[in-house]
Amino acid sequence: xxxxxxxxxxxxxxxxxxxxxxxxxxxxxxxxxxxxxxxxxxxxxxxxxxxxxxxxxxxxxxxxxxxxxxxxxxxxxxxxxxxxxxxxxxxxxxxxxxxxxxxxxxxxxxxxxxxxxxxxxxxxxxxxxxxxxxxxxxxxxxxxxxxxxxxxxxxxxxxxxxxxxxxxxxxxxxxxxxxxxxxxxxxxxxxxxxxxx
Amino acid sequence: xxxxxxxxxxxxxxxxxxxxxxxxxxxxxxxxxxxxxxxxxxxxxxxxxxxxxxxxxxxxxxxxxxxxxxxxxxxxxxxxxxxxxxxxxxxxxxxxxxxxxxxxxxxxxxxxxxxxxxxxxxxxxxxxxxxxxxxxxxxxxxxxxxxxxxxxxxxxxxxxxxxxxxxxxxxxxxxxxxxxxxxxxxxxxxxxxxxxx
Numbered sequence: 404x405x406x407x408x409x410x411x412x413x414x415x416x417x418x419x420x421x422x423x424x425x426x427x428x429x430x431x432x433x434x435x436x437x438x439x440x441x442x443x444x445x446x447x448x449x450x451x452x453x454x455x456x457x458x459x460x461x462x463x464x465x466x467x468x469x470x471x472x473x474x475x476x477x478x479x480x481x482x483x484x485x486x487x488x489x490x491x492x493x494x495x496x497x498x499x500x501x502x503x504x505x506x507x508x509x510x511x512x513x514x515x516x517x518x519x520x521x522x523x524x525x526x527x528x529x530x531x532x533x534x535x536x537x538x539x540x541x542x543x544x545x546x547x548x549x550x551x552x553x554x555x556x557x558x559x560x561x562x563x564x565x566x567x568x569x570x571x572x573x574x575x576x577x578x579x580x581x582x583x584x585x586x587x588x589x590x591x592x593x594x595x596x597x598x599x600x
Numbered sequence: 601x602x603x604x605x606x607x608x609x610x611x612x613x614x615x616x617x618x619x620x621x622x623x624x625x626x627x628x629x630x631x632x633x634x635x636x637x638x639x640x641x642x643x644x645x646x647x648x649x650x651x652x653x654x655x656x657x658x659x660x661x662x663x664x665x666x667x668x669x670x671x672x673x674x675x676x677x678x679x680x681x682x683x684x685x686x687x688x689x690x691x692x693x694x695x696x697x698x699x700x701x702x703x704x705x706x707x708x709x710x711x712x713x714x715x716x717x718x719x720x721x722x723x724x725x726x727x728x729x730x731x732x733x734x735x736x737x738x739x740x741x742x743x744x745x746x747x748x749x750x751x752x753x754x755x756x757x758x759x760x761x762x763x764x765x766x767x768x769x770x771x772x773x774x775x776x777x778x779x780x781x782x783x784x785x786x787x788x789x790x791x792x793x794x795x796x797x
Binding site: 466467468470475478481485486492497500 | 603606607614615618621622625626629633636637639
């Protein structure tokens with residue numbers, strides 16, 4: 404049993420890391436990775452929503468009728484997303500302004516519904532918790548990695564701290580939309596090369 | 601039929617619980633969210649206008665009925681006396697509505713400062729009505745017993761170069777704010793007595 408838990412947790416960090424292996428949740432991956440701060444904020448929101456919705460879905464997996472399960476999952480996910488949105492507005496308003504529409508859009512993020520449908524509705528609460536945490540942390544780390552590349556090259560800073568001297572000319576292509584696609588493409592390429600070995 | 605009822609019940613109960621939970625979260629975060637929004641959207645401008653006051657004008661605020669809407673009035677305490685108020689009004693600019701906060705000394709009926717909060721003006725041209733301190737400073741110390749106009753319209757305000765329409769919009773917003781102030785003055789004075797230093 405403990406081995407199972409560890410496996411469910413660690414698979415989200417490497418084997419099934421969402422944007423690079425499952426290639427899910429790409430919309431926020433492209434949109435909010437301009438700075439590491441945004442990426443971490445988005446990741447935290449996803450960790451919270453994913454873990455909570457996994458727990459609730461797993462708890463109620465025998466009570467939810469099969470025919471309306473998707474509707475019920477969406478209600479659970481949407482509730483937690485709205486809670487995150489309100490709490491963010493109340494406590495981290497500047498971050499809320501930066502992430503904007505991408506917070507409510509977590510509802511339609513395939514990762515969440517995918518984990519609820521494919522995992523939490525078939526497994527015990529503890530395993531679902533481990534799965535949610537693992538995938539969520541994996542997602543946060545992937546976003547942060549991508550954001551570090553983009554922020555360091557595009558603005559010359561890391562978490563708003565300058566890393567180069569004043570003579571650095573920012574490579575502003577990286578923080579524009581095409582830069583996001585190029586970065587993601589390169590990351591996917593590296594991940595696939597590593598897998599082949 | 602029995603199955604139908606079960607599905608219906610499941611979705612209803614799910615939605616009801618979610619709705620109840622969300623209204624709970626909303627009501628407990630609402631006051632804080634309102635404060636945060638004021639702080640980050642109007643806060644910087646307000647602080648500039650109320651320079652040297654001893655209180656937090658965002659905390660010391662009240663609402664008064666004006667026509668069909670409610671106007672938020674911010675109070676500034678100077679030398680232990682609540683003697684300044686600030687309120688926001690809107691004027692029509694080049695790219696849409698310009699929001700301007702006007703600070704007024706209630707004893708002398710003079711403007712203590714103005715500042716643009718929200719606008720959709722051309723960056724670098726009309727947006728200088730917000731960023732150029734010398735444009736804002738023209739309003740300071742002037743009596744509210746006059747109508748503000750740009751010099752091109754025969755008034756007393758030097759428009760920002762190349763941004764006559766935006767400058768006109770700011771004047772219009774200031775005039776609107778003064779009109780509201782004049783109408784609500786007796787009520788404002790009554791409310792101010794309840795504020796202590």
